[in-house]
Amino acid sequence: MPVEVRNLSHIYDAGGPFAFRALEDVSFRIADGEFVAVIGHTGSGKSTLVQHLNGLSKPTSGTVFVGNLNLSDKNTSLKEVRKKVGLVFQYPEYQLFEETVKADIGFGPKNLGLDAEEINDRVREAMELTELDYAELAEKSPFELSGGQKRRVAIAGVLAMEPDILILDEPAAGLDPAGRDNILSLIKKWHESGKTIIMVSHSMDDVADLAQHILVMNHGKLEMEGTPEEIFSKGQRLQEIGLGVPAVTALAMRLNALGFALPSNLYRMEDMEQALLHALKGGKHV
Amino acid sequence: MREMTIGQFFPGTSFVHRLDPRTKLLIMLAYIVLVFLVKGFVGYGVLAVFLLAACLSAKVKIGYLLKTIKPIIVIVFITFVLNLFFTEGETPWLSLGPVKIYPEGVRFAVMMALRLIFLLMGTSLLTLTTSPMALTDALERLLKPLNKLHFPVHELSMMMTIALRFIPTLMEETDKIMKAQAARGADFDTGNLIDKAKAMLPLLVPLFVSAFRRADDLALAMEARCYHGGDRRTRMKELHYAKIDGIAAALTLLATLGIVAERIFL
Numbered sequence: 025m026p027v028e029v030r031n032l033s034h035i036y037d038a039g040g041p042f043a044f045r046a047l048e049d050v051s052f053r054i055a056d057g058e059f060v061a062v063i064g065h066t067g068s069g070k071s072t073l074v075q076h077l078n079g080l081s082k083p084t085s086g087t088v089f090v091g092n093l094n095l096s097d098k099n100t101s102l103k104e105v106r107k108k109v110g111l112v113f114q115y116p117e118y119q120l121f122e123e124t125v126k127a128d129i130g131f132g133p134k135n136l137g138l139d140a141e142e143i144n145d146r147v148r149e150a151m152e153l154t155e156l157d158y159a160e161l162a163e164k165s166p167f168e169l170s171g172g173q174k175r176r177v178a179i180a181g182v183l184a185m186e187p188d189i190l191i192l193d194e195p196a197a198g199l200d201p202a203g204r205d206n207i208l209s210l211i212k213k214w215h216e217s218g219k220t221i222i223m224v225s226h227s228m229d230d231v232a233d234l235a236q237h238i239l240v241m242n243h244g245k246l247e248m249e250g251t252p253e254e255i256f257s258k259g260q261r262l263q264e265i266g267l268g269v270p271a272v273t274a275l276a277m278r279l280n281a282l283g284f285a286l287p288s289n290l291y292r293m294e295d296m297e298q299a300l301l302h303a304l305k306g307g308k309h310v
Numbered sequence: 311m312r313e314m315t316i317g318q319f320f321p322g323t324s325f326v327h328r329l330d331p332r333t334k335l336l337i338m339l340a341y342i343v344l345v346f347l348v349k350g351f352v353g354y355g356v357l358a359v360f361l362l363a364a365c366l367s368a369k370v371k372i373g374y375l376l377k378t379i380k381p382i383i384v385i386v387f388i389t390f391v392l393n394l395f396f397t398e399g400e401t402p403w404l405s406l407g408p409v410k411i412y413p414e415g416v417r418f419a420v421m422m423a424l425r426l427i428f429l430l431m432g433t434s435l436l437t438l439t440t441s442p443m444a445l446t447d448a449l450e451r452l453l454k455p456l457n458k459l460h461f462p463v464h465e466l467s468m469m470m471t472i473a474l475r476f477i478p479t480l481m482e483e484t485d486k487i488m489k490a491q492a493a494r495g496a497d498f499d500t501g502n503l504i505d506k507a508k509a510m511l512p513l514l515v516p517l518f519v520s521a522f523r524r525a526d527d528l529a530l531a532m533e534a535r536c537y538h539g540g541d542r543r544t545r546m547k548e549l550h551y552a553k554i555d556g557i558a559a560a561l562t563l564l565a566t567l568g569i570v571a572e573r574i575f576l
């Protein structure tokens with residue numbers, strides 16, 4: 025199900041004394057099954073943007089389409105939208121509230137009006153998808169779990185609604201390296217199983233590893249859009265707007281400053297290896 | 311939720327902003343007494359001039375101050391209507407069966423409505439021009455003599471300061487958790503009263519959990535920086551009365567004289 029955003033603007037507290045333009049004339053299209061990364065400095069409007077994709081925030085102007093649902097239309101059922109587009113917030117573990125892990129994951133399906141059996145199936149499935157052991161954890165209180173487990177329970181709560189499009193706002197923030205790798209490899213798996221993924225991230229390395237399509241936000245505007253190759257070949261501009269580049273790209277930029285002539289669009293380790301071998305064999309360095 | 315006008319603070323450097331918060335608090339106290347002392351329209355005229363002058367010198371738009379009345383407009387209206395119908399006088403202006411409206415009733419109703427409006431506009435002007443921190447600070451200083459009676463003035467004002475500091479944070483948090491649960495299909499608006507109360511659970515539990523965590527963190531952070539109660543604490547910002555405080559006090563005295571004169575001679 026494609027997502028189409030046209031001329032989207034959002035003003036917080038519009039008309040009030042603290043009016044703030046968080047999004048300005050943003051347009052893009054996300055194809056079915058894509059892995060999209062949204063990057064940008066703190067306060068650039070990433071969270072505001074993704075909250076428009078499932079109707080949690082309303083555009084001040086512009087339109088958002090998910091499939092053929094127009095989210096600005098008053099007659100569009102928000103329930104329908106939220107079934108299709110799952111949104112996992114930043115630090116989602118803070119929204120856990122039920123007595124058991126099972127009940128918390130079942131909250132979404134229950135709101136969809138499913139029957140008990142179906143809810144149970146979905147909970148099991150969602151726990152499997154997030155590598156949580158049903159036998160061990162289902163009856164535990166979510167507040168007893170470790171940070172990484174809590175995060176996965178919260179994500180499972182969204183997965184249990186079986187959305188076609190899964191949006192994750194900084195899914196790896198605040199986790200230890202093992203927890204981070206775990207979450208990211210899970211996300212990769214869900215993408216491979218056919219879901220459209222939209223991930224907000226601060227880590228250029230994660231983005232370089234996973235994304236097929238990148239949206240770069242800068243002060244509420246869509247600064248750049250394209251494939252990782254296109255985006256990371258503009259390393260200079262990225263750094264100007266307060267973003268980093270993947271470690272590999274940074275290395276290539278440093279080497280080129282020393283006189284190498286590596287291509288400017290390197291961002292993956294394998295490509296770097298090839299390019300370096302080529303350059304060294306060709307004896308192009310000074 | 312962020313559109314509330316009551317209690318919002320606009321930073322600035324105007325005459326009113328620069329007044330010592332203690333002065334403003336005392337003037338506010340005098341103002342409230344005056345609002346209740348006023349007997350007739352001459353008195354309201356004096357108060358209106360006073361409020362207008364304060365408003366202009368604070369560089370607050372009058373329209374904005376008027377807007378702060380919006381949340382209590384219903385209360386003002388009810389007060390007005392009740393007083394209109396239930397005040398008895400000598401000769402009715404209008405009588406529709408058992409309902410009689412007397413000129414005294416009209417006069418009294420207008421006075422009461424004006425009283426409420428003046429009270430709210432005055433207090434709004436205070437909170438618009440004084441940060442909550444400055445206000446609690448001023449309150450602590452003014453109440454200091456009560457320490458002698460073993461009244462925990464410092465602790466009380468510290469609690470107020472912390473509470474005020476966390477109101478916006480909690481509002482933001484509420485907003486965020488509501489959205490997060492709405493993303494999971496939670497519905498806070500429809501259904502009967504019991505449904506609605508139940509629907510609050512997914513909001514309240516996370517809110518309390520995070521409030522307690524915050525409280526814990528804050529207590530730790532304060533202890534780590536060696537915070538200990540009120541005695542012999544020095545302050546980063548000392549309050550000092552200045553010339554402008556004298557000017558403001560004199561102006562208030564003038565208004566007071568006007569209203570007292572009204573009470574005695576009119």
Ligand SMILES: Nc1ncnc2c1ncn2[C@@H]1O[C@H](COP(=O)(O)OP(=O)(O)OP(=O)(O)O)[C@@H](O)[C@H]1O
Nearest residue numbers: 036037044046064065066067068069070071072073
């Ligand atoms: N509810 C709100 N009311 C008013 N302003 C807001 C609100 N939410 C966000 N903002 C402002 O809008 C801007 C964009 O916020 P947003 O949360 O979308 O940024 P972000 O790119 O997600 O940042 P971060 O990387 O810190 O998560 C920020 O300047 C923020 O202060």
Ligand SMILES: [Mg+2]
Nearest residue numbers: 070071114193
């Ligand atoms: Mg954000």
